[in-house]
C-alpha cells in the first residue's frame with residue numbers, strides 16, 4: 729500500500745538561459761525570450777509529493793508541518809527572490825532551466841527527508857509549462 733500527500737509552494741526568481749560559447753543570435757534562437765541578456769522573472773509554482781505508508785499510531789504519512797518547514801528552508805528561502813544564475817552556486821555553470829531547477833529542489837528535499845519516503849517534484853515555470861522529477 730502506498731499513498732501520496734502533496735504540499736504546494738511557490739517562489740519568484742530571475743534567470744537567463746544562454747551559453748557563453750554561443751553568440752547572441754544562436755542563444756536567442758535556442759532559448760527564445762528566456763535568453764534576454766538582462767534577465768527576467770518567473771513565478772514558479774511547486775508541488776511536492778511524498779509517498780509511503782501511513783503511520784499506524786498517528787494516521788499520518790508525514791507530519792505536514794515538518795514537510796512545510798523543510799520546503800520553506802530548502803526551497804523558498806534558498807530560491808525566492810534570487811537571480812538563479814548569479815546567486816545560486818549550482819547554476820554558475822549550468823543553465824537554470826525548469827528541468828535543472830526541479831532536480832536541484834528534489835536533491836535538497838531528498839537530503840532532508842526520511843529515506844522511507846519517495847519524493848516527487850512538479851515544478852511549473854509558467855501556467856502551461858511544467859516538469860516532474862522523481863529521482
Ligand code: NI
Pocket residue numbers: 743761762768770
Ligand atoms: Ni525564462
